[in-house]
Amino acid sequence: MLLKIENATTRFGGLVANDHINMEIEKGDIVGLIGPNGAGKSTIFKSIVGFNPLSEGRIFFKGQSLSGKMTHKICRLGITCTFQHAQLFTNISLEESVLMGAYCRKKTKAQARALALEMINFTGLAGREKLKISGLNMFERKKAELAAALATGPELLLLDELFAGLVPTEIQRMLDLIRRVHGELGITLFIVEHVLRVIMSLCTKIYVLEYGHVIAQGTPESVTQNPLVIKAYLGEDYDASRDIQS
Amino acid sequence: MNLQPKALAFVREPRKLIGAILLLSAVILILYIPVTKNRRLMTIGIMAFMYIALGESWNIGAMTGLFSIAHSAFFGLGVYGITITLTRFQGPVIAGILAGLILNIILAVIIGGISSKLSGLYFTMALIGLSATIYSLSVQWVSLTGGSSGISMPRAYLLPKRTLYFIALGIAVLSMIFYVFLRRSKAGTCFVTTRENPSLAAALGSNVPFWRILSTVLSASMAGLCGSFYAFHLMSNNSEVFSGAYSLKIMMVSIVGGINSVWGPVLGCLLIIMDEYIRGSMPSGLAPLSVVIYALILILMALVKPAGLASFFEKPGDRHAAKN
Ligand SMILES: Nc1ncnc2c1ncn2[C@@H]1O[C@H](COP(=O)(O)OP(=O)(O)O)[C@@H](O)[C@H]1O
Ligand SMILES: [Mg+2]
Numbered sequence: 192m193l194l195k196i197e198n199a200t201t202r203f204g205g206l207v208a209n210d211h212i213n214m215e216i217e218k219g220d221i222v223g224l225i226g227p228n229g230a231g232k233s234t235i236f237k238s239i240v241g242f243n244p245l246s247e248g249r250i251f252f253k254g255q256s257l258s259g260k261m262t263h264k265i266c267r268l269g270i271t272c273t274f275q276h277a278q279l280f281t282n283i284s285l286e287e288s289v290l291m292g293a294y295c296r297k298k299t300k301a302q303a304r305a306l307a308l309e310m311i312n313f314t315g316l317a318g319r320e321k322l323k324i325s326g327l328n329m330f331e332r333k334k335a336e337l338a339a340a341l342a343t344g345p346e347l348l349l350l351d352e353l354f355a356g357l358v359p360t361e362i363q364r365m366l367d368l369i370r371r372v373h374g375e376l377g378i379t380l381f382i383v384e385h386v387l388r389v390i391m392s393l394c395t396k397i398y399v400l401e402y403g404h405v406i407a408q409g410t411p412e413s414v415t416q417n418p419l420v421i422k423a424y425l426g427e428d429y430d431a432s433r434d435i436q437s
Numbered sequence: 438m439n440l441q442p443k444a445l446a447f448v449r450e451p452r453k454l455i456g457a458i459l460l461l462s463a464v465i466l467i468l469y470i471p472v473t474k475n476r477r478l479m480t481i482g483i484m485a486f487m488y489i490a491l492g493e494s495w496n497i498g499a500m501t502g503l504f505s506i507a508h509s510a511f512f513g514l515g516v517y518g519i520t521i522t523l524t525r526f527q528g529p530v531i532a533g534i535l536a537g538l539i540l541n542i543i544l545a546v547i548i549g550g551i552s553s554k555l556s557g558l559y560f561t562m563a564l565i566g567l568s569a570t571i572y573s574l575s576v577q578w579v580s581l582t583g584g585s586s587g588i589s590m591p592r593a594y595l596l597p598k599r600t601l602y603f604i605a606l607g608i609a610v611l612s613m614i615f616y617v618f619l620r621r622s623k624a625g626t627c628f629v630t631t632r633e634n635p636s637l638a639a640a641l642g643s644n645v646p647f648w649r650i651l652s653t654v655l656s657a658s659m660a661g662l663c664g665s666f667y668a669f670h671l672m673s674n675n676s677e678v679f680s681g682a683y684s685l686k687i688m689m690v691s692i693v694g695g696i697n698s699v700w701g702p703v704l705g706c707l708l709i710i711m712d713e714y715i716r717g718s719m720p721s722g723l724a725p726l727s728v729v730i731y732a733l734i735l736i737l738m739a740l741v742k743p744a745g746l747a748s749f750f751e752k753p754g755d756r757h758a759a760k761n
Binding site: 240242261262263266267271272274278279280281282283287288290291292294295300303339340342 | 621622623626627629630633634636637638639640641642643644645
């Protein structure tokens with residue numbers, strides 16, 4: 192098992208953002224995490240990468256406990272994330288942003304730079320290297336964030352609403368890119384997404400969160416037929432067959 | 438339009454041409470001054486060179502977003518480190534330089550550590566508190582520091598002006614080379630990403646607290662070395678070196694010149710040259726007024742050209758580019 196979350200609980204004062212959550216991710220999976228706003232999806236992501244410590248419970252990566260580990264150490268172990276609200280190095284070039292990620296595994300600048308350029312090409316940003324991040328459009332910024340994350344050489348990549356704010360044609364292109372991240376780079380994915388087409392067409396397993404609890408889990412088919420999920424999140428008129436095929 | 442790329446590069450980029458001409462004139466002037474044997478000009482040169490190095494040192498702290506408003510603390514420790522070692526302990530020069538360095542590294546580790554824990558206003562207050570403590574110590578610990586009357590270097594260490602001039606020039610050039618080297622290295626990338634977005638940098642595997650401390654240590658060490666040099670220039674040293682006037686001048690050189698550019702302090706030191714000239718010809722009673730002028734210049738610059746003088750010589754979008 193690649194990632195095992197055991198009874199993860201996070202309290203912010205009186206608010207329980209994550210309440211005894213259990214999740215399992217196998218190597219090679221694409222796991223989805225859905226639920227209404229404020230359900231605690233980003234919170235569990237932040238706990239995995241060490242941004243907020245768990246109040247209770249434990250998280251294991253390849254059998255090793257992550258408790259008390261700092262974010263950069265967790266990245267070294269092979270987990271990184273992209274953030275819900277695109278986090279950027281606004282005033283530095285695309286190349287140097289991705290270079291930052293590449294230094295995670297490469298010692299010399301020449302090696303790191305080669306890897307950075309490879310990831311810039313992989314995400315289809317070739318030719319934009321020298322531009323500052325602030326000079327890129329929304330779609331390019333998201334790809335830049337992805338390229339930097341990929342350059343760290345993760346085994347497990349957490350994507351928090353990577354598709355938010357993209358127009359349909361961009362969603363399709365991003366979807367193809369994410370499939371290549373999984374297929375060509377062999378990276379296990381854990382995805383929070385409101386664009387259901389993305390979740391339904393990519394994921395092998397889905398967890399549904401509501402008020403910090405896991406209310407359902409399973410294949411896209413089983414989850415979309417679960418009355419609890421329909422009531423809490425999908426709505427009565429949701430037609431899963433369309434999204435699963437696309 | 439299809440201009441020949443190499444030959445006409447200057448025509449397409451007049452900024453570069455102007456920059457090159459200015460640089461060439463500056464080099465000629467710098468080499469000509471010692472020939473004139475004019476002591477006043479050499480003194481101004483020494484001050485300008487030293488502030489270039491101090492500006493580069495400040496800039497290295499600024500790479501991680503450390504806005505050091507009390508840089509004179511590092512500088513002053515360098516001055517006192519060497520002066521005390523030479524006078525009180527009759528140690529060799531190298532021991533004096535090392536003493537200043539060690540004091541600075543200790544202070545920098547404390548400040549770098551605090552900067553990971555405190556942010557914004559609280560960090561600034563901590564910095565002011567630390568530097569005020571050091572200043573008080575330099576005044577109160579009379580047996581070691583000579584109190585408010587200061588402590589003089591032994592006469593044996595009085596160096597010829599011209600020697601000092603060339604040492605200062607060497608320090609300035611080395612500090613510029615070091616800045617460029619650092620900016621292009623892995624450390625430089627880790628520094629600027631820490632400034633831009635520490636959370637993202639950490640998620641990408643950067644040990645943010647470590648880089649914060651390292652940049653503070655490097656910045657402080659450089660300022661301390663400048664102080665060790667300054668002790669030979671000033672000869673009769675006193676706690677003035679810890680004063681806010683020095684901090685303000687260092688910030689002025691860096692900010693007016695342009696943060697995040699190796700040429701920033703070079704342009705910023707024009708203010709030091711101006712300052713030295715004016716103070717040399719002003720009644721000494723008016724000297725405190727100069728602080729008011731620095732503050733005004735800083736405010737004016739922030740309003741008119743926040744990116745600093747160096748930005749006149751850059752194409753828009755040139756800043757911070759990771760060159761190879
Ligand atoms: N740092 C924090 N401090 C206090 N409350 C927080 C913090 N982060 C998240 N929360 C709260 O926890 C709940 C879950 O938030 P989040 O995990 O961001 O939800 P989601 O990503 O599912 O929309 C929300 O009510 C949010 O306001
Ligand atoms: Mg969220």
